[in-house]
Amino acid sequence: MDYDPQELEAEWRARWDAENRYEPDPTDAAAPEDEETTFITVPYPYPSGGMHIGHARTYTVPDVYARYRRQQGDEVLFPMAWHVTGTPIIGAVERLQKREESQMSVLQDTYNVSDDVLEDLETPMGYAHHFIEEHYKKGMRSLGLSIDWRREFTTNDDRYSKFITWQYETLKERDRLEKGLHPVKYCTEQENPVTTHDLLEGEDVEYQEYTLIKFEQGETVVPMATLRPETVRGVTNAYINTDATYVEAAVDGETWLVSAEAAEKLELQDHEVEIRREFAGSEVVGDTVTNPVTGDEIIILPAEFVDPDNATGVVMSVPAHSPDDYLALQEAKADPDRLESYGIDPAEVDAIEPVPILDVEGYGEIPAKDAVESAEITDSTDPELEEVTQDVYNAEFHTGTLHEEYGEYAGEVIEDVRDELATNYREQGAFGAMYDFPEPVVSRAGGKVVVAYQDTWFLTYNDEDWKDAAKRAVERLDTTPENTRGEYTHTIDWLNEWPCIRNYGLGTRLPWDDEFVIEPLSDSTIYMAYYTIAHRLEEIPVEDLDGDFFDALFYGDDAVDGDADERALDLRAEWQYWYPVSQRFSANDLISNHLTFFLFHHAELFDEAQWPEGITIMGMGLLEGEKMSSSKGHVVLPGKAIENYGADTVRFFLLNSAEPWQDYDWRADQVEGVEDQLRRFWNRAQELIGDDAADAAANVDPEGDLEHIDRWLLSKLQTTIDDVTAALDNAETRTASQAAFYGFEEDLKWYRRRADLDRDGAVWTLRHVLETRLRLLAPFVPFLTNELHEQLTGTPAEDAPWPEVDEGWQSPRTETEERQIERLADDVQDILTVTEQNPETIRVYVAADWKREVFETVREVGTDVGQVMGEVMQDPDLRERGDAVNDLVQDLVELVRGVDDDTLAAMSKIDERSTYETAVDFLEREHDAEVAVYAEDDEGIDDPGGKASNAVPFRPAIHIE
């Protein structure tokens, strides 16, 4: 039978469907709590686009684990659902409606959406359903994922919303939610908050919090924005854009002078703003303002480089520490005519000197001057200026120490005191703050995007008692790999309040304030519990799913006043049967949000017994060494890959090329290599499956009819079982599949060379080995292994139990003997390679008995040469041999040092001569030469080359001619 993955895989899919194979229900066992249940989850996909090969791996990793646990005898639940919450799908639909080119390209070219269904995609759920049905579900079924599809749902379903409603009402009752103001990106055109997806320009730009230093001009405040508040004592002058429009406005009861744009932003940032007067910047040029910290009077100079649309539109100049400011000052001084045209006395400007306020290593007294001069920058348009400025800023921030006049902060490093200093002055009223982008940001609607304060509900992840509970959840969690544990605790420490709502998007409305929608990272924290009951909830009318219902379901009878809903209590049994989550598989970049939220919410809402047991994180995928990108069409679709190579090949490649948590790279040439390997495996298996092979094996009594080399292979098989099991227990899919497949293939290669394969014993051995390997490989390549195992034994591999180590076949001695033979073969080969001779006779000389005695001494005494010599020299016979003994001890000490205790024990048991004699046939066959084995101290030894005396225990001398 030829290997035809398409045909064979289709058959098994049909069988699984017909049998409802992966739809577990709680069993009726008397004590269900005694039963081993394994509940495996993975983040539900977000169907804002199609499935690609990266997703295929994300969902195959948990599938392999699920299949492994099933073979180990567990009841395993592996469900799937769809995350549609938030704006990405809505955004995608809008771009589709506008027939945006890039969006059309993704849909039509990358995901092959045909024109006749395009219309169906023009509603959010229509869009989602298309990708769910046509891409994800088809892909997952083709891959052979053992999912219980009865439990499928979307996060936009009414019943799911009822569940989330219950969750958020419960959290509010427990004071884990708080209302407050928060800066958001805001489109001035649409007068609405926007997300990164809504941006046309500046997607990567993050807003920053500027400190406003409130310079004064009489009663008027002239706030100057800076990211370096500690430089307040180094300000020598201010700059204003002469052509821009500025306003005098009442801001929170004070009179402020800022750019017109700034006034608008301040209003959006929760300030009372009333504009009284507009004027050009030039009007105030030449005026002086007072530094609120030092009391110094400084002059406002004209400047074109000041952007009125950045922060307040008025900037302060710190020429000692800012290369930009230093150059600007130089340039101002160089143009007295211009100054005069604004009525400024050039002499006044000429007198301005940089005022250093900190010391920094690697620079002189005036760092900005140093930096500019050593880089030989003379012009503020020099592109190198930016780099130099960054260097100065970095150096000053991390190593700069403040001068004496900073009082309590004197001598401190900027990095350590900047925030404290700014907060301090803010409290005293000298400083203010505002948010703004350092670069222009534009929405897709074409409007300018600014930072606005918005009323928001927060999850209070900063509550200390909640953090403590989350940390306890981490402590009892099994983290894979283990070194990610610290990342969870680190995230918990660092996590602050989390705004959990949005103004629009799909999902569940905030129960008590329905203009808000609960955002995606906040409606996906305990949904794993929903899987346990999702399919049965369908029978219950939506309106019955109120708070009491879920209280009864999750907290039991006592949690509700009056009689609890029987249906809820019934579902509670199934929830308790499956919960907690045994293993959650997720992407490593979700540790800093989703996975930690998952822990927070479980810690808050459920008892410790229901907290997650394990999280395994997964790495990123590359395609031919580059990041996948659906917008660039740089993706491989699972359907296509499966069509080309078969699902088993796809699975095996994805699971075998890297451990789950490592990054992996889909390379077509390597995938083809895997397909070849599987086909080879199939063909070899076929040779062992026919009636002839079965009959041959039936003749064999494994106790009596097997040879040394058969037992060696069976011993290796036990080691492999052990290794694969240990690896899969740790979700090490790569190690496990490597050991079961490639690792053992090496052993088989040797076996085929060494053994006479026509013997019935060999057939029996190979069939036994095949059966065991099929079971070990079943989680990885379920189609192929099921088929072959069924052909071989009558049952599919997935129905066969996981192999256990049979100690009867474990034999360190056999393995050690075989290693000696292998080594001898290698040595012969080496000699032949170097001498390039065609051998006629190969003579092997085993070391003399006295040498073996010395070995035994080393083994007993240990690897201290002096001690061994002391012991050996007690023996008069050995003493006579003098230097020869000394050399031998040196060699043997080296040998013993390199060997573990078990191997050493096995070595002391083996008889070298008879071991090599069993390999005579093999060596003769390999080299087409006569092979003879002698002992060095034999009477009738034939030693034409005089080599025999070179023999050392476990290193026989060899003579070839």
Added chain:
RNA sequence: GCGAGGGUGGCUGAGCUAGGCCAAAAGCGGCGGGCUUAAGACCCGCUCCCGUAGGGGUCCGAGGGUUCGAAUCCCUUCCCUCGCACCA
């Protein structure tokens, strides 16, 4: 900058948590040979340098150190990737 993970032979990539069977797995690629009418598949050998006897030399980003012994442990340094929040 902070946090995490890396730098290994032509490439991919093990080993490095428990230092010695490590010139360093496996796959791919390359070379030579076998099988075959031929191709493919399959099998064998070679694939850092030197060597007509199983050996020697150099090597695991760089530089130091610990040790009888280090790719593996410690220190310093250079470089790369990812995350850093309201994006899912």
